[in-house]
Amino acid sequence: MEKLRPVRTWLSDMDGVLVHEEEAIPGAAEFVRRLRERGRPFLLLTNNSIFTARDLQARLSRSGIDVPEESIWTSALATAQFLDKQRPGGTAYVIGEAGLTTAMHSIGYVLTDRDPEYVVLGETRTYSFEAITTAIRLIEAGARFIATNPDPTGPSQQGSIPATGSVAALITRATGVEPYFVGKPNPLMMRSALNRIDAHSETTVMVGDRMDTDMVSGLEAGLRTILVLTGSTRPDQVERFPYRPTHVRDSVADLVELVDAWDDVDESVMDL
Template sequence: MSNYGFLLDMDGVLYRGEKLIEGAQTFISNLIEKKIPFLFLTNNSSPTPKDLKVKLKKFGLAVGVEHFYTCAMATVDFLKLCNPEGTAYVIGEGGILTALHDADYGITTHDPDFVIVGEGRTLNYESLEIAQNMILNGAHLIATNMDETCPTSKGYRPGCGALVASLERATGKKAYSVGKPSPFMMRAARKKLGLSTAQTIMIGDTMETDIKGAFELGFNTILVLSGNTSKEDLKQYPYQPSLIFDNLGALKIEDLFQRISPENKNSEA
């Protein structure tokens, strides 16, 4: 149908808590029907693509595992690029461990090249102590993302960024973050779809990650107001989305591609 493709955030774009957001099912069904390339991007390193597929199926969204690119997967792509024969010590679970195993990347507790920090609920001071000394001995500190908090059904919990901050303070070393808004993850996602910069459209609900990362790479950007950001919040940011919609239900693929031409950027739906 077009030469465009989509990168989409999930929480706040497709669903909010346990509720599907208006128009999400129709929008995703249209992408599949019209064979428009798309990837879901998430800064949560815990779930695997299969976990996310099951999660969306519960919302009535039937998509294959090939449509997910997590910060855990991006982190492994980064490690393979920097040191394909390297080793890593991991604070995290689920998605990041699976991604490392799938890539046959070495996981060790002895003199690793990298210390990887992702989401998890099994953190303890022993693992932080081990990681601290590894970093002081030369291991590079890598964050799957720098989100300071993660939403839960009960409110929030400390995110990966909060854990990384403790190690940064304890070691005096700065982490390299792979997840959004890192250009590494977002550029890698674009390449996975085989799109050029001008053909890529990022849809997100968070200015600091989704919109900032895409804006800095020159992608077309769409902010939906169904998640973390209100119109009033936009005054805080020097960069602005190309288009703004209340939710995916207000976004019509049929007329969208014409509206994202350069002369129509920074307009509002």
């Protein structure tokens, strides 16, 4: 038996793990409820920068999943925190929706299209060609280029839609300037999440549905990882990657028993 460290804290992706759009994935509510009953600190991470944490809390509640607002960490919040540490009280031209603009205002940034220090690209369902053109011209004029996350596509009920990574690629092609992506798989977002709940990487597990963001970000942050097969990554795709998750499970429903097992087994000898 492999001796492993105890699991005291949990990080989990949202879309593809707990919900599909507005529909809860079977077992998601039970998983979150068990974490709360056991008193295990947890944080839900999402690269989606459209919504505020309060919006997402309401969305999850409508799906039957009870999560406190403070237990949600978005790429928009991580981006704002990063910029606040880099250049407090700065200026930015922002392409995005309420999740990103609210986060930027909360750190005291001025949102402007007149000689901003940064162009900050987030996700929106209605990308404007005029806004993208403005971003290109501002970057050409010297603005630093930041993007909330590298995801090329996002889910919708009709299928995949272009996301932040795709629009960032368009801007890069036009300007020759690569953005700095703050969200997953950047370990920066993982470390900010760990700090938010006072967690240690050696005793934390990351649950996700994407090999190219969730699993690699957990791996690079020193976390154990669990891939669930209810989202973006299909079972036949797992072996194509040069890295592997610690474990693969069919869905979040399979994790309820793990929460109990890790609490009931002696902390000095644990096996996932």
